Amino acid sequence: KYWSGEFNQNRECLSMCIWASRDIAVEASKKPLHTIAKNLATDSNYEFYALERYILKKEKNEAKMKIIQITSI
Numbered sequence: 001k002y003w004s005g006e007f008n009q010n011r012e013c014l015s016m017c018i019w020a021s022r023d024i025a026v027e028a029s030k031k032p033l034h035t036i037a038k039n040l041a042t043d044s045n046y047e048f049y050a051l052e053r054y055i056l057k058k059e060k061n062e063a064k065m066k067i068i069q070i071t072s073i
Helices: 022-028 032-042
Strands: 002-004 015-017 053-058 065-070
Antiparallel strands (some): 002 015, 053 065
16 A cells, blocks of 8 residues: 655655565566656655665554564565
């Protein structure tokens, strides 16, 4: 799933993709809509961007998800 935010007064924008697995994310990255989204980040819309990766983990019988930043792949 992809979400795109609006620019704030500092031209900052939060956009994200959430996938069920890394394999699904890799396949999704080959699709035309991903190319369009990627081009938005690399065209003149942003002065810079930061790519961050996380694992969202939901344990059985737990109310909250854990968010774990991936520091290397």
